[in-house]
Structure formats: C-alpha cells, structure tokens
Amino acid sequence: METIILLTGNVKYNITLDPGVWIFDDRKVDLTTYFDSEKKSENLIEKYTKEVSAHWDREIKEGAIIPPTTQSEKKFKKTEILNGTFGIHFHDFLKHSSPTQDAKNLKIVTTTETVVISLQEAFDAILGFSLNGKPLKEDGPVHFYFGDGSNRHNPIKGITKFIIE
Template sequence: MENILTIAGNVKFTITLDPGVWIFDDRRVDLTTYFSQVKETNDSDEAYTKAVSKHWDREIMEGAIYPPTLKTEKKFEKEKVLTGTFGIPFKPFLLNSEPAPDAKRLVVQTATEEIEFPLETAYDFILGYSNNGKPLTSDGPVHIYFGDGSNQNNPIKRITGFTIK
C-alpha cells in the first residue's frame, strides 16, 4: 500500500493513484527525451486525421494484410516499455479530482516535508514512475519533475500524497 498515492483536500473527488499500472497508459512520456523535445500544442482532430492517414497509406503501400514490419514494431515497443524511463503528466489526475473554484495551492507530502506549489504550476508536473524499466522502489513511488525540466537532475522524491488547498 505504500505505493498508492491520493489527491485529497479541497476537491470534489478524492483520487487514488497507483503508479504500478501506468506502464500500460498511453499518456506515458519517455523522460530521457521529453524535456529536450520541442513542445507543440496538439489538436485532437488533427492527430486523429494524421493517424488514420498513416494507416491508410500503409494499407495502400503494403496491402491490407498483417505485414511482418508490424510484428517487429510491436516487439520494439515491448522492449522499450521493459527498459525505458517513463513519467506521466499530472494534469489529467488533477482535472479528474475537480478542485474547488477557490482552490489555489497543491501541497506535496514527502517522507520528510511538505512542499507547497501554486495549483497552476502543478498542472505542468510530470510524475516519473520508472527508471530503466524498474519501478522507483527506493525513493519513489514517484518523482515530480517540473514541466519546464528545470529540476530534471534533482526531482522531488519520496512522495507520499497530494493535498489541494
């Protein structure tokens, strides 16, 4: 149970977070490249159109069969998941908790202290949950990285929970 975190406080819904299942989440980001990539705003309709176009182009070029390249792509993706260093954006979890309109601060509880952040800053957090394919057991279960990557080499560790005030 020490790996389970909660978002509580001045929220409509208390959220329980289990970092152990995030490896299967499509929102995961590769922390080895995330902060060095150029951020671009993503339009969901545009992303969907591009994905469908890519699939359509593949079917035109290779036929509507299961080409061997897809098998190797899946194997590569599985290998990447088993050896990668990943995080997940914190924003969807905060939004699902539905902070009250008067909520302004996020308090991060760690094993040794409580750290307060403006709620708007917390929306940009990335929660790191694996390092080289392994869960963060010794100083985890998650690490907090700021959205701009300014603490990339020294994230906030030993997180035990979150309270919105």
C-alpha cells in the same frame, strides 16, 4: 513502501493514483528525451484526425495486409518498456479530480518534507514512475518534475500524498 498515492483536498473527486499500471498507458512519455525535445501544444482532435487519416490512406493503398515487421515491432516495444525511463503528465489526474473554484495550490507531502506549489505549476508537471525499466521503489513511488524541467536532475521524491488547497 506504499505504492498508492492519494489526491485529495479541495476537489470534487478524490483520486487514487497507482503508478504500477502506468507502464501500459499510452500517455506515458520518455523522460530521457522529454525535457530536451521541443514543446508544442497539440490539438488532440487534430492529432487523432491525422492518425486516422493516415491509417485510412494506408488501408486504401495497401489493403489490410499485416506487415511482416509486426513481430519485430512488438519485440522493440517490449525492450523499450523493459529498459525505459518513463513519466506521465499530471494534468489529466488533476483535471479528473475537479478542483474547486477556490483551489490555488498543491501541497506535495513527502516522507521528509511538504512542498507547496501553485496549481498552475502542478498542471504542467510530470510524474516519473519508472527508471531504467524498474518501478521507483527506493524513493518513489513517483518523482515530481516541473513542466519546464528545472528540477529534472533533482525531482521531488518520496511522495506520499497530494493535497489541493
């Protein structure tokens, strides 16, 4: 099965998606809890400022002491990655492809059908790429979940290509 997916069509830049490397991406989300959690729009600058501020405060109070929990935190992260079910927001990829002004829809081409959705729905979507720590090989390489989670138990599977129209 092909593990690379193309994002083409009415875009300024064609994008090649490789789900195999997303496990290392900090933007990944845990799909077991994502659709159950409260959605709040975050201001990325505000989030960054809070994180840097907290780090700065800790440095001032404690100094640059490496906590003894570092090894157990690494082990926990590794276990989480090896057993987790993850997805990634689709909007970053769509944004980087720079859809043209007249682009209105996204055509999702699968091995069995073609599904057409609005570009706005696509911007809210999540691409699932890992199930219980394993890449989606049987019916993957990605599963397409609507942002509201309406198809969370029956995502669009077997995707081979995305075409913006």
